[in-house]
Amino acid sequence: MHHSSQHFDQHMNLHTSLKQNIQNIKETLGDSSDIVIRNIKIGENECVEIGVVYIKGLVDTEAAQNFIMESLMLDIKGTTLESLLSSKCILETIKNSILTVTDIKDVQDFEMLFDKILSGYIIILVNGFAQGFTVGLPGYEKRNVSEPSSEGVVRGPREGFTESLHTNITLIRRKIKHPHLWLESKKIGRMTKTDIAIMYIHGIVNEDILKELKSRLDKIDVDSILEGGYIEELIQDETYTPFPTVYHTERPDVVAAALLEGRVAIIIDGTPFVLVVPALFSQFYQSAEDYYQRADFATCMRFLRILSFFIALLAPSLYIAITTYHQEMLPTPLLYSLAAQREGVPFPAFIEALSMEITLEILREAGIRMPTAVGSAVSIVGALVVGQAAVEAGLVAPAMVIVVSITAIASFAFSSFHMAISIRMLRFVFMLLAASLGLFGITVGIIALVLHLCRLQSFGVPYMSPFAPLLLSDQKDTLIRVPQNMLVSRPQSIVHKNKIRKQSPDYPDSKQPE
Template sequence: MNIMKKMFNSFLTENSSTSSFSKYDEELGSLHADLKQNIQAIKEVFGGSNDVIIRNIEIGENRRVEIAVLYVEGLVDTESMHNFIMEALMLDIKGTELEAQFDLNDILETIKDSILTVTDITDITDFNQVFDNILSGSVIILVNGFAQGFAVGLQEFEVRSIGEPTTEGSVRGPKEGFTETLRTNTAMIRRKIKHPHLWIESKKIGRMTKTAVATMYIHGIVNEDVLKELRARLDKIDTDSILESGYIEEFIQDKTYTPFPTVHHTERPDVVAAALLEGKIAVVVDGTPFVLIVPALFSQFYQTAEDYYQHADFATFTRFLRILSLFIALLAPSLYIAVTTYHQEMLPTALLYSLAEQREGVPFPAFIEALLMEITLEILREAGIRLPKSVGSAVSIVGALVIGQAAVEAGLSSAAMVIVVSITAISSFAFPSFHMAIPIRMLRFVFILLSASLGLFGITVGIIALVLHLCRLQSFGVPYMSPFAPLLLSDQKDALIRMPHSRLVSRPQATVHKNQKRQQSSDSNQQD
């Protein structure tokens, strides 16, 4: 066993992907004073890629100052670059006010303060900064004789326009969703919360992708312990690539084996704004429209932004419908199997005779029958997602109808089983969060096995084990089942039920430990 462990550790060490990358960065180091040497090193790193444009120009009296302008075609606003950089640098300063300021020993400051007319200028002194900035859409300016230069931010990417969220639709409420551009997403959140205490901490993660990641929170409301833990988990991420927020989610989620998500994600700015005002933290990742929210609680996966745009009584009614849908999606097939297989005495006589008549020609027990129908449903669901949108929904719906009817006529399944599986599928679509529907679909098969083995006793044992598991979970140190376990009476006003806004005086106690009061209670309403 020890030999195998040593071999495995040796394999990991030998195949480490960080060694060559780090070594190459160390070899480049700081910029050189010789411009040609800098350009040659940059060309070697990029391997002569033809989208890396290098423009050499000479400025000053008798063209005595050599300058190189570098950028990646497609990442830079070329019109602005020509107007504000190239024309400004190539301007003949003889006879102008700049002539008196033009000094070879102070050329960098002259270019930065007097020639360039842009505001986003960053000093760079090493090759790592050159590559980070040029691949982020900046224009690099290097001057011969100086071991430093400038990075001018003139980024221009092809971006998707703001549209309606595709995964979180609503009848009433904002129709805008996040895009794949980080700054657009942070700006949309700032439009919702116009307060200077909305702070943003930015960093880049991924040795090769160098993906920009922004952490947003409201200073004075956020739980400092959760913020500290999030920073520590983000700092521990050491990987080549971050291509979507799902990468970050897996790295920062609590290390507990569970099918339930402990990090929430959304593509709605209003949902993120509401979470920030409740003391939570948003993690915005460049290149994806899904923003992460931590800590995540079980109850929030069954709440929607629309709950706060409708009347409180209707919002409460729809929340109870979602909870009912949860139990139906999780337990309907297993309850049917348990009752028809072990507990027939619980059924009315007429219903029992009807079910027995339907199953008369079915060659499989209820367990196999349910298993085949559920697997078929999952395959149809996955096929509907992967097919083109124009035919995907039609194929999944028509396929389910045709296969269900054919199975009944062929005697492979009873009509009652088709009805149970159909109701189960419909209930699973009532979840506001698709992320939470996945573990329910997985656990449904576990409860089917328990019901086929032990009947209602097996289902009871499964429910007890599931509740205990949920009560053990935490998300960044916050109990996953708050405000039910532990029981927080002050938070019950916005858990299963949704009280009117005039009664939501305090922020959730589960996530906010200071500055809990969010509004003044009116004279006509009692304080919490």
């Protein structure tokens, strides 16, 4: 008797006939060649028939042989069992007395059965019973914990997340050994059924943010989630902006620090990037290393990053504006020098800058996409050779090459790659404003940018806090970083309860609220 696969696909319960169940499993999975189905008979006169089903490659085969097959076939020679085999409680016996594995659950319908078998579980079915067990012995290949490639530090932990959800959760748990570090799991994606975990510290987390995040995750209804970027795009606030409002990181120490500030982490199976919400503007200019170096050094580095933000955003546009419209701002010797350089250049400064910037972007993209062995050669050699040749051919002034190079280097100075992308896009807008309206255009652009940034929110938290709205207590860890013994309170913009990090003799009111 053949069922069409649609017939029992969803919520249909298992049959009592083992043969029928196996037939249904085969049909639904298209009789794929990596399904392993093993029938065994146990008991004195082979009265009990058991089917073991799993998918090759998702399961630890050795463990399956040692802990399931061996237990079922060899360990049941006892006479007590013979009497039980004839009775109704054979399922209970197998579950409670025979199998030596920890992760066992009952399965009664096909929906759960397929969900488990495709997630790397072993299914055990017994003839005559309309239910079975799922046993968890996952054994797929995964990458070892290695150093994160996207966020380098000189001093600090060298371990980064991997593509395995459980490894990533373990890395965070090793940093925060507190019973209030809570974890909630979900599956998202109709086809991929990707495992997703939400992590937060109960008692510190902002409940409104948590509730908002859960409701946004529940609304997601898509076929597939293949990487954290899918989730990031689906849960971010509904505003058109080049700026990222969800933070992602490859470093467990950064996630642990974010959780302790009352944020929520979203871990997605299959990607080494963990999302953190809410994300504020100031967060993208901080590096994990700021907290491992001395406070004065960390503060200097932060100012350096903010300076490089302005250079990356405005250097080409300021050059265009001043050389095109405001030559009187330059000292006379410099003006003569620039004029002499530009003498043979046929293009206006804007076209010159635009062509150089676009060339640079192409080189950068090519460097990323090329095979690793040649990637670095393309970006460095390419930039030098093209720049040098352009100057000698008289197409570009040497000063312009310097400006473009400094801009490119400055955009690599801050730790967050996805903030650098936003700056690269906005740079072209500012160049256009400078070419058309000079310094006035740049000023208008900056005002519009500040207004736009102040309008943004990330999960209900103003994007520019603690600058706008101004929170004085949070200034201790934004532009500057005060010494550790003064970092007493958590960020006020995020946390509304349990604000004090530690008891400090200098702050009499810092006792931890119970």
